[in-house]
Amino acid sequence: MMRRLMIAMMLAALAAPATAQETGFSPAIEAAIEAVNPRLIAWRRDIHQNPELGNRETRTAALVARHLRALRFDEVRTGVAHTGVVGILRGGQPGPVIALRADMDALPVTEEVDVPFRSRVRTQYNGEEVGVMHACGHDAHTAILMAAAEVLAQRRSEIAGTIMFIFQPAEEGAPDGEEGGAELMLKEGLFRDMRPEAVFGLHVGNQEGGRIFVGEGGMMASADAWRIVVRGRQTHASRPHQGIDPITIAAQITQALQLIPSRQINAVDTPVIISVGRVRGGVRNNIIPDSIELWGTLRTLNADARTDAMARIRRTAEEIAQASGATAELTWDPGNYPVLVNESAATARGTAAIRRALGAELVQPGRPIMGAEDFSFFANEVPGFYFWLGVNAPGVADAASNHSPRFYVHEPALENGLRAMLAVALDRVSPSAFAASETTESAR
Ligand SMILES: [Zn+2]
Numbered sequence: 360m361m362r363r364l365m366i367a368m369m370l371a372a373l374a375a376p377a378t379a380q381e382t383g384f385s386p387a388i389e390a391a392i393e394a395v396n397p398r399l400i401a402w403r404r405d406i407h408q409n410p411e412l413g414n415r416e417t418r419t420a421a422l423v424a425r426h427l428r429a430l431r432f433d434e435v436r437t438g439v440a441h442t443g444v445v446g447i448l449r450g451g452q453p454g455p456v457i458a459l460r461a462d463m464d465a466l467p468v469t470e471e472v473d474v475p476f477r478s479r480v481r482t483q484y485n486g487e488e489v490g491v492m493h494a495c496g497h498d499a500h501t502a503i504l505m506a507a508a509e510v511l512a513q514r515r516s517e518i519a520g521t522i523m524f525i526f527q528p529a530e531e532g533a534p535d536g537e538e539g540g541a542e543l544m545l546k547e548g549l550f551r552d553m554r555p556e557a558v559f560g561l562h563v564g565n566q567e568g569g570r571i572f573v574g575e576g577g578m579m580a581s582a583d584a585w586r587i588v589v590r591g592r593q594t595h596a597s598r599p600h601q602g603i604d605p606i607t608i609a610a611q612i613t614q615a616l617q618l619i620p621s622r623q624i625n626a627v628d629t630p631v632i633i634s635v636g637r638v639r640g641g642v643r644n645n646i647i648p649d650s651i652e653l654w655g656t657l658r659t660l661n662a663d664a665r666t667d668a669m670a671r672i673r674r675t676a677e678e679i680a681q682a683s684g685a686t687a688e689l690t691w692d693p694g695n696y697p698v699l700v701n702e703s704a705a706t707a708r709g710t711a712a713i714r715r716a717l718g719a720e721l722v723q724p725g726r727p728i729m730g731a732e733d734f735s736f737f738a739n740e741v742p743g744f745y746f747w748l749g750v751n752a753p754g755v756a757d758a759a760s761n762h763s764p765r766f767y768v769h770e771p772a773l774e775n776g777l778r779a780m781l782a783v784a785l786d787r788v789s790p791s792a793f794a795a796s797e798t799t800e801s802a803r
């Protein structure tokens with residue numbers, strides 16, 4: 360019975376039209392994925408249980424470096440931008456340089472997910488004791504890239520080109536007073552001697568498990584943190600005319616900032632969000648203080664809108680203050696992120712490769728979000744393609760989002776993240792690694 364079924368399947372395969380395209384990779388790659396997948400999960404659990412904040416990822420970095428050295432990478436650099444690890448894998452044949460990136464840092468969040476490998480880690484963060492959790496899923500990113508390193512290292516003789524593996528620290532931002540993340544890696548010269556023709560990265564999120572979400576252009580927002588100090592003149596609250604009240608001025612500025620996106624900028628072309636997240640000033644009910652501080656964030660999806668909105672925020676604050684005889688001083692924080700732009704050719708090519716690896720039905724259009732991601736620094740240097748991997752459990756539609764203490768990763772979804780990373784890489788350096796590729800078919 361079994362034999363008859365197999366013969367029937369073979370006949371069916373022979374009868375298939377020459378343009379038919381199979382999904383997946385060559386048998387050797389498929390076997391390597393199957394072999395590494397249990398360890399991908401084990402690494403993810405280990406990293407999850409031992410999360411580390413940005414610029415403090417020493418244990419995670421050591422785990423990664425040990426793994427890359429065991430795989431006999433040509434180069435393993437550690438201590439990049441404090442705690443980053445960069446591995447270089449040269450293939451057996453000449454070809455392009457590409458870069459694959461994962462982030463390693465966790466967040467100051469106390470985990471509420473009830474799994475055996477839940478984090479109980481506590482540490483100091485900006486002078487406060489906090490719980491630490493991989494609430495953004497960077498544990499999954501690191502484990503996926505470690506697994507990709509293993510599969511690609513095993514096939515290195517067939518690889519035509521060089522793959523740079525970037526395990527970066529501090530994607531969520533460095534602690535106060537420190538530099539970090541992608542920006543610092545580049546500043547230290549990451550792409551100076553070896554410039555990839557493209558850079559790829561992924562992020563897990565609370566979408567349907569195992570699906571990949573892709574889009575071109577501005578996909579994640581620029582994030583600029585600002586502070587405005589409104590200086591008036593202190594007076595008794597019963598005699599406001601004898602002073603300059605910075606509280607009412609700060610309130611006018613807060614309101615007027617909302618008129619920038621809604622009344623000054625084309626809302627259809629240019630999504631812009633300005634939010635005030637912190638206000639500080641004053642000591643008691645009947646004293647009008649000298650000054651008030653406002654802290655906020657600006658988010659945009661293109662670089663021109665970013666520059667334009669920054670100028671409008673300054674003008675709005677300064678001129679409203681001036682109208683009442685006060686001053687407003689605006690400062691932009693260091694460590695801000697540019698817009699994450701998916702370059703169109705890299706996106707088209709990467710999307711096609713992921714479709715071949717996973718099947719077109721698992722690859723869906725993704726929508727831009729106003730969250731920020733420092734992969735944008737890499738993608739500003741060389742063509743970048745960044746995509747999302749859904750990690751919801753089956754049947755769960757309203758899972759907690761990234762940064763929640765209840766953020767949950769359905770582990771079986773991670774294999775598709777590995778497949779997608781392998782797809783974008785192999786497409787550049789070993790196209791024959793795909794199952795029944797189009798070129799093979801048409802060459803027949
Ligand atoms: Zn995050």
Ligand SMILES: [Zn+2]
Pocket residue numbers: 495496497530562
């Ligand atoms: Zn993240």
